[in-house]
Amino acid sequence: MPSIEKLLIANRGEIAVRVLRTAQALGYPTVAVYSDVDRDSLHVQLADEAVCIGAGPVQDSYLNVDNIMQAAQITGANAIHPGYGFLSENSAFARACEQAGLIFIGPSPDAIQLMGSKRLSKIAMIEAGVPTIPGYEGEDQSIETLRSEASKIGYPLMIKASAGGGGRGMRLVTEPTALEDSLKRAASESLAAFGCDELILERAVIAPRHIEIQVFGDHSGDVIHLGERDCSIQRRHQKVVEEAPSPFVDAELRQLMGNAAVQAARACQYVGAGTVEFLVDAERNFYFLEMNTRLQVEHPVTELVTGTDLVAWQLQIAEGMPLPFKQDALNLHGHAIEVRLYAEDPAQQYLPQTGTVARWSPADFEGVRVDHNLQNGSQISPFYDSLQAKVICWGETREIARRRLIRALEKTSLLGVKTNKEYLTNILRHPQFIAANATTAFIGSHFCDDPSLSLAPHSALANALAAALFVSEPRQYANNHCWHSAADAKCRLRLTSGGLEYRLDCTTSDQGAVMVIEHKNSTDQAADDLIRIDQYSVKESAEVEFVSGGRLRRAPFYKQDNKLEFELDGVHYRYENRTHEADRQQKEGAETQVKVPMDGSLSDIMVAIGDQVQCGQSLAIVEAMKMEHPLKAGIDGIVETIRGARGDQVKSRQVLIELSPL
CATH class of the missing domain: 3.30.470.20 (ATP-grasp fold, B domain)
Structure with a gap:
């Protein structure tokens, strides 16, 4: 096997940094690739050299195989680590590396291709004796056949895109009347996302555990597993929390699942790092879900309980070295x-x-x-x-x-x-x-119903701290918003946060203390609405240190012009000082202007100038971070102005559409 002379990391973000650190610790020269918007990213700064591979959109850069191959050529890199995501499970990319004489840090193109198809991989697992969920994984994709197979499986059942991942092309169907529409939607979504509309059907496993097994194979055919990870806490089929070992898995189940995962890897002559994912029901029956032919996002928990560096293993195995230890040497700590x-x-x-x-x-x-x-x-x-x-x-x-x-x-x-x-x-x-x-x-x-999922009013203490940080420079408040006496200064502030408005009266003493009264409505005040902040000071480390109610507290903060952010007791707060804005102007702007909520690409505009729209109607779609976000009308009105076209890049808080009230 050839040795790695120089390693190119075909990825970005934290996984690029992760791979770079291990590669450099092992003495390998490294190459980063970057899009033009990632020019100043940490992974670019850490690498020994870097090559720009295109514009910001992934199709122009991190998914551009030709540009990545050219970067390897001009830097003399003879090995490529794909990280996770992007091209990491693209069999055509792995094959292109192989044909160019480059070492691909991962399994063979054939293994990637097989495990990239839920339909074909499930057939292979059935043949290998790995437990699978009862269902249909046949070639005939006609509506008639799928309807017939669904009736055999029974309800509830899952529709899954054969080429899918991340929950796309997946539907839970609880009754036969919803089947046909769900099949069409899943196929359409799968075709748009993966270029393939092939589906499989499976009996739904309700409220299972999601348990995955880390496997490793070498070129001699040895395969071991490194225990399990519990990834059950998910949102929209995306993992949120992962842990190792699973608190649900005992030694007997670990051995059974580990053996099944090793069988799955051997079935496709697997080399390198891979993860075999299972669903486990309440009776501890486990079923093959899929195999990810790359390093997982959650690999660090396995490293910490096994005392290993899985990236180092990947690099060593890619050079033809054997697995660092045998199965019986596995210990979880x-x-x-x-x-x-x-x-x-x-x-x-x-x-x-x-x-x-x-x-x-x-x-x-x-x-x-x-x-x-x-x-x-x-x-x-x-x-x-x-x-x-x-x-x-x-x-x-x-x-x-x-x-x-x-x-x-x-x-x-x-x-x-x-x-x-x-x-x-x-x-x-x-x-x-x-x-x-x-x-x-x-x-x-x-x-x-967790509080983090709703826009609830902030605590009186958070509002008082925001006021203190804004009035720490009283010269910015002029005219009738700030007045002085010999002993103190008084300000009336109007702050907004999360769509809510807070009206605060502040008194600052000559000792630096701040007293804040919050108006719950236009006339009434209550004693509970008064907060005093004593011994208030700002540190060079961009922290505010203060005493309130006898407690010394610290909070990191950032303030620029009329905007403020800080974190208090683990909660993030963001305020905007609207003291000098007219109430009427703010209200009209909020109603008549449709603003972009984040930087992104304008993927659709569904109205034209002169159209009459209703409050809540979707007017445009902005795509950002792989998700689509509808922009909706805040009032019933007429479209007066549209400031953009499909395909435009838009900025956060940019006014896209203006309405005139009916």
């Missing part, structure tokens, strides 16, 4: 839990967030690992997945790992964009998670 920190707003249907990272400060204490690609000034663009970092904690027990992870999240600060941090900490604190009872139904059944 302690417990590890990982959460995915996304730039998204769970309170607004998980709306992806874009912008500039104003402050990034990851937790740094024993038992904590943070995989990321962030630094102050990083640009979070609309072109890529909204995953920004993975926070992983290890502990001697599951409970220690859980507590550490909550603290690590609270000590990790990302300002400039909204994240799902509060959402994650609330999951970790939920009684169902603590009791290790969470299945794939957890979020829908037990977490749908």
Whole structure:
């Protein structure tokens, strides 16, 4: 087998950084590739050299096989690591590397192709004796055949795109009358996403555990497994929390599932890192779901409980070396839990967030690992997945790992964009998670009313702290909004946050204390609405330190002009100072202007100038971070102005459509 002389990482983000660090620690020269919007990314700065492979959209850059192959050629790289996502499970890309004489850090093109088809891989697993869910995986895709097979399977059943992943092309059907429409929609979605409309049908396993087994194979035919990961907590079939080992799996079940995963890998002569995923029902029956022929996002939890570096294993096996140890040497030590920190707003249907990272400060204490690609000034663009970092904690027990992870999240600060941090900490604190009872139904059944999922009024303390940070420079308030006496200064502020407005009267003393009275409505005030902040000071580390109610507190913050962000008790707050705006102007603007919620691409405009529209009607679609977001009318009105066309790149808060009221 040839040796790796120089390694090109055909990816971006935290996984590119992850692979770079191990490759460089092993002494391999490294090459990064980047799109023009990723020019200043951390992975580009860490690599020994880098090549631009195109514009921001993935089709022009990270999915552009020709440009990546050219980057390898001009840098002299003789090996390519695909990371996860993008081209990592593209058999044509693996074959192109093979034909160009490049070492592809992954399995053979044939193994990728087989396991990339749910239909063909299931047939292979049945032949290999791996437990599978009863269903239909035949070639005949006619409506008549699918309807007939569905009646044999029974309801509820799952429709799945054969080439699919991430929940696309997947439908749960509970009754025969919904079957035909669901089949058509699943096939259409699959064709658009994967270029293939082939479907399979399976009996629905209700509220299962999602358990996956990490496998590794070498060129001599040896295959081992490294235990399991529990990935049951999911949203829209996307994993949110992962842990190893699974609190549900005992030694007997681990052996049975591990043996089945090894059988699955051997069935396709697997080489390198792979993951065999299973659904497990309440009676501990397990069924093959799919095999991912790459390194998983959640691989760090396996590394922490096995004491391994899976990327190092990938590189060594790609050079023809044998597996580092045999199956009987596998030992699991302690417990590890990982959460995915996304730039998204769970309170607004998980709306992806874009912008500039104003402050990034990851937790740094024993038992904590943070995989990321962030630094102050990083640009979070609309072109890529909204995953920004993975926070992983290890502990001697599951409970220690859980507590550490909550603290690590609270000590990790990302300002400039909204994240799902509060959402994650609330999951970790939920009684169902603590009791290790969470299945794939957890979020829908037990977490749908969590406070992080709604725009609730902020606490009086958060509003008072926001006021204190705004009035720390009283010269910015002039005219009738600020007045002075010999001993104090008084300001009346109007702040907005999350679509809500807060009217605050502030008194600052000559000792630096701030007293804030919040108006719950236009006339009444209550004693409970008064908050006093004492010994208020701003630190060079961009933290505010203050005393309120006898408690010394600290909060990281970022302020620019009339906008403010800070984190308090693990909750992210974002305020805008609207003190100088006229009420009427603000109200009319909010009603008549349709603004873009995040940076993205304008994929559709569904109205024309002169059209009459109703409040709540979808007027346009913006695509960002692999998701489509409808822009809706706030009033009944007439379309007066449209400032954009299909395919345009649009910016956050850009006015796209203006309406005149009826």
